[in-house]
Amino acid sequence: MTKTTTRPLAELQADFVRVGALLKQAREDVETLRRLSMAEAQAETLAAELEAIKRQMDRAFADEDKAKEDAFIAGIKDVRITEGDQRDNLIRRTFTVAVTRTGNDGLRDWETTAEKTGLTSLKPEEYAWLLRHPDRIPASILALADDPRTAFQTYFSSKKRGYFRGA
Template identity: 40%
Template sequence: MTTTTTDRRALALTVANLTNDLIQAQDDLALHERLTGARAKVRQLQSDLAQAKTRLDAAQEQERQSARDAAFAVFSDIHVRKEGDDHLLRLAFPVTVTRKQFDGYQTADTTQTFPGIQSLPSDALMYLVEKHPDRIPAEIMALAPGDPYEAINEYLISLRRGYLRGPVAA
């Protein structure tokens, strides 16, 4: 069988076209298979994502708790006294904090007394609110019953503002 140059060109063109068509058909088939399984894949990915988020939240909470515990490890004790028998904003609440402190030679418990809750360092205030909310005076807790964070916040804001708001002020 003899072929001419024209026949070879036509055959080469036919082979090239068929090759391109085959590649496109294979791509279409792969896409079809991917789309056919997409619904199941979405369900699986949603489930996996929810589990991963739960594990991440738990790990982050554990890390926060560990950091909080390490920060509170220096504290031994905290006490709040009430001085006076007047309006809440004129009462004095001296706070005595016992913490471990390095004095240049050793780490020992030292006791500091602060004139009021508003003068506590932030770490001591957080120790009071998180570890010993039962030691917050009842007058302050009455500003937001059951929520020591909000009660302390409202007390400190009221001190700056100069008056109480809400039912306790009545």
């Protein structure tokens, strides 16, 4: 008679469940390892894609801002500033502002020019128009800073204060 060395069924079932769980975990680890081995290249690809999207968004925001400003200054054809007596210091100097606007009332195109005194009389859209056309800004104002916006800010704050700092 031959003796069999078969393990008890309960023990075999327990080993089957244990080894099955270990195999499942090993397969998950292999998948994680495969995914991690590609992670560096994928991260570089995603970083480049994200940077490209950021540049596109920056352009879209700039385009949107320009379109809003275009609509804001629409109708302004020209802004001319005439400087008063240049012997007066810049704080007391007078400026005459002539704003030419165009439009259409549904029947006809029209154009009007309004004249006012002082740079503080500029409406926001006229100011925005001037920033796009710095050649229309008096040289005495532009000389206050490297860019037109800062030059105007320096002029307005000095006018409010009553004197120019450092002058």
